[in-house]
Amino acid sequence: MPDRADWIPASSATTPLFAGVDLGGTNIKVGLVDDRGRTLAFHTEPTRVDTGPDDVCRRMGEGVLTVARLAGVAPAAIARVGLGTPGPQDLKAGTIIRAGNLPGFDGYPVRDAVSRACGLPVTFANDATAAGYGEFWIGSASEFGSSVLLTLGSGVGCGIVIEGVLLEGAHSHGAECGHNLVDPAFDARQCPCGQPGHLEAYCSATALKARARAALAAGADGSLSRAVAGGAELTPILISREAAAGDPLAMDLILEVARWLGIGIVTLMHTVDPDAVLLGGAMTFGGEGHPVGKAFIERIRAEVKSRTFPLLAERTAIRFAALGGDAGYVGAAGIARVEHQRLARPTAP
Ligand SMILES: [Zn+2]
Numbered sequence: 001m002p003d004r005a006d007w008i009p010a011s012s013a014t015t016p017l018f019a020g021v022d023l024g025g026t027n028i029k030v031g032l033v034d035d036r037g038r039t040l041a042f043h044t045e046p047t048r049v050d051t052g053p054d055d056v057c058r059r060m061g062e063g064v065l066t067v068a069r070l071a072g073v074a075p076a077a078i079a080r081v082g083l084g085t086p087g088p089q090d091l092k093a094g095t096i097i098r099a100g101n102l103p104g105f106d107g108y109p110v111r112d113a114v115s116r117a118c119g120l121p122v123t124f125a126n127d128a129t130a131a132g133y134g135e136f137w138i139g140s141a142s143e144f145g146s147s148v149l150l151t152l153g154s155g156v157g158c159g160i161v162i163e164g165v166l167l168e169g170a171h172s173h174g175a176e177c178g179h180n181l182v183d184p185a186f187d188a189r190q191c192p193c194g195q196p197g198h199l200e201a202y203c204s205a206t207a208l209k210a211r212a213r214a215a216l217a218a219g220a221d222g223s224l225s226r227a228v229a230g231g232a233e234l235t236p237i238l239i240s241r242e243a244a245a246g247d248p249l250a251m252d253l254i255l256e257v258a259r260w261l262g263i264g265i266v267t268l269m270h271t272v273d274p275d276a277v278l279l280g281g282a283m284t285f286g287g288e289g290h291p292v293g294k295a296f297i298e299r300i301r302a303e304v305k306s307r308t309f310p311l312l313a314e315r316t317a318i319r320f321a322a323l324g325g326d327a328g329y330v331g332a333a334g335i336a337r338v339e340h341q342r343l344a345r346p347t348a349p
Pocket residue numbers: 178179191192193194195198200
């Protein structure tokens with residue numbers, strides 16, 4: 001969440017302005033950013049999905065008006081709103097097809113409902129694509145022409161930007177790389193989507209917790225085992241803490257995630273050949289500056305190096321994302337900006 005002290009005043013903003021809305025199962029985040037991606041105001045509130053999609057969309061629209069008020073600008077100063085939601089979606093129709101953590105939203109016309117609620121045009125995007133665009137625009141890939149962001153959370157999301165263009169696909173299912181096949185064995189781990197062997201089944205927080213639970217149930221000993229026996233909740237944070245404290249099982253579990261990620265990343269590199277592959281979300285283990293985060297990313301780099309062309313291993317940056325939980329709203333605003341610029345260009349006769 002951007003610190004209020006980091007908001008820039010409207011008087012020093014570069015116009016036009018864009019609002020970004022990030023809809024998650026837990027929270028709605030809304031930010032107002034300028035033409036350079038700098039935040040003027042931010043608002044967040046619980047999604048309260050039980051109130052139903054009409055109410056959630058009304059509050060998202062009101063959130064846009066709220067950030068305008070917080071920044072001291074008229075809503076009309078906002079050129080366009082970007083809305084990122086979990087998928088899968090029909091981006092052209094502006095609907096969520098089916099989202100596990102947003103019950104009641106299946107087939108709901110979320111884009112147009114938000115547009116009505118704030119009185120502004122809305123561009124619709126996948127939340128992981130929006131986060132990927134945020135990192136590409138002003139985050140840890142800002143010096144590059146192309147990037148792939150993998151978000152490691154309860155699932156594995158992906159956002160791909162190539163020469164400034166978002167990869168959305170013919171059926172709004174582009175960059176669903178959490179469901180890329182990494183293990184073709186018939187008894188491969190089951191992905192939440194119902195198919196075996198997908199990246200998400202090996203590299204999400206859910207997958208890490210499941211592996212840890214299985215290892216502990218099989219009788220693994222050590223400080224992680226003792227912490228859980230003592231009542232600590234089995235989370236990636238706990239596993240990371242015990243890995244840092246020297247528990248071999250905890251470190252092995254994290255490095256196993258890294259190995260599978262390396263395999264998944266090689267396929268992405270051979271498909272896209274991006275300048276950079278970024279890792280974001282909850283499972284970054286403290287980042288490059290933390291011993292566990294450093295071991296994690298170095299294991300990924302080593303796995304990639306052993307499986308790709310020397311030139312790609314040398315030149316493709318593999319690094320942690322920079323924007324954290326802000327990437328979604330910043331990127332959604334950035335996608336609205338791309339659409340605004342596209343519409344402003346004169347069409348060929
Ligand atoms: Zn899957």
